[in-house]
Amino acid sequence: MYRQLSYKSKQFFIAIIKLSIIVGASYYIYNKLLNNKNLNFYEFTSFLIKIDxxxxxxxxxxxxxxxFNWFFEILKWRILVSTIKKISFFEALEQSLGGLTASLITPNRIGDYGAKAIYFEKQYRKRIVFLNLMGNVSQMTITTILGIIGVVIFYSTYDLDLNYQKILRIFIIIVIVVSFAAFGLQRSRFKIKGFSIEHLIEFIKNLPRRIHISNLGLSFIRYLIFSFQFYFLLQIFGVDIDYKSAMIVISSMYLLASIIPSLAVFDVLIKTSAAVYLFSFLDVDELTILSISTLMWLLNFILPSMFGSYFVLNFKVPKASD
Incomplete structure (x- = not known):
């Protein structure tokens, strides 16, 4: 249908999409700041002024x-894409921040996949989607490994009132669902728009080892940066806690927030709820954690997405694509 449109109609169609992304992202930011039931915006700003x-x-x-957080994310994306074609650091920056802006209003930020893919010619797009998936999986892998370590230490350190029967039931359900899903994929030769799981595995295996090492290494560096940023904010807010104790809770918080699928609209709410619950064991007041979580969201998502809005508005479809 898109192919049958005239050139002017295509440009108008693209302009509508651009404006929809910008309007949607702007509304999302406005709604989270001014209509946040968990943290009143004026209470938040007054608290920041008060602590000075x-x-x-x-x-x-x-x-x-x-x-630095986004520098290493952009560098990671550039290295991943280099397996298909060489792009400049600025092009990687444009694609990463443009993808972030487009992803704010989509479930689990899935819009990032489509946004990055359309920066490339049609013959590259399937591989771009899977390279993006690899980048996200590597970040999730680091978060999961460090998060599990954090949860184990947290559990052994603090007295948690857990319903073990309920946890066991949930674990059994997850195992059953995963088992059926794996069996179903194997039997049906599952495909993603003509790209089978077998081809995906082969694609990953054929990538140079240095790409996998760089992917995981840069993901680990990013994790160290944004987790330290959270700790630094704790220090700014006068929370008397050592780095080791803070990292046990922070790593547990990011694990809990990452394993719960959600709309990007509710992502900050999930992270905030997990942070408030976990830091309550360290006697950190709720307002402090709510403020820090909001600042982390503003610094690492909203601020970069503002720059991404510029790239979205100036996006041009690659000439070779149809």
Missing amino acids: AFSTKNTVFLLLLTI
Whole structure:
């Protein structure tokens, strides 16, 4: 249907999509800041002014952590794409931030896959989707490994009132669902728009080992950066806690937030709820954790997405695509 449109109709269609993404992202930001039931915006800003902790030095350092966080994400994307074609760092930046902006209003930020894919000619798009999947899986792998370590230490350190029967039932259900899903995929030769699981596995195996090492290494560096940023905010807010104790809770928090599928709209809510619950064992008040979670969201998602809005508005479909 898109192929049958005239050139002017295509440009108009693309312009509508661009504006829809920008309007949707803007509404999402506005709604989360001004209509947040968990943290009143005016209460949030008043609290920040009251503690008077954001000196120029602290602000600059927090922004530097955000820049480095996204620098390594962009570098990771550039390295992954280099297996298909060479792109500049600026092109990788445009695709990463544009994808972030487009993903804000989609379930589990799935819009990032489509947004990055359309920056490339049609013959590359399937592989681009799977390279993006590899980048996200590597980040999830690091989060899961460190999160499990954190949860085990957290459980052995703090007295948790858990319903073991309910946990066992949930675990059994997950095992059954995963088993049936694996069996079904094997029997049906599952395909994603003509790209089978077998081809995907073969595609991953054929990638150079250095790509896999770089992918996991950069994901680990990013994890260290944004988790330290959370810890640094705890220090700014006057929370007296050592780095080791904080990381036990922070790693557990990111694991819990990552394993729960959600719309991006509710992503910050899930992270905040997990953080409030876990930090309550360290006697950190709710308002402090709500404020820190909101700042982390503003620094690492909203601020980059504002720059991404510029790239979305200036996006042009590759000439070779149809």
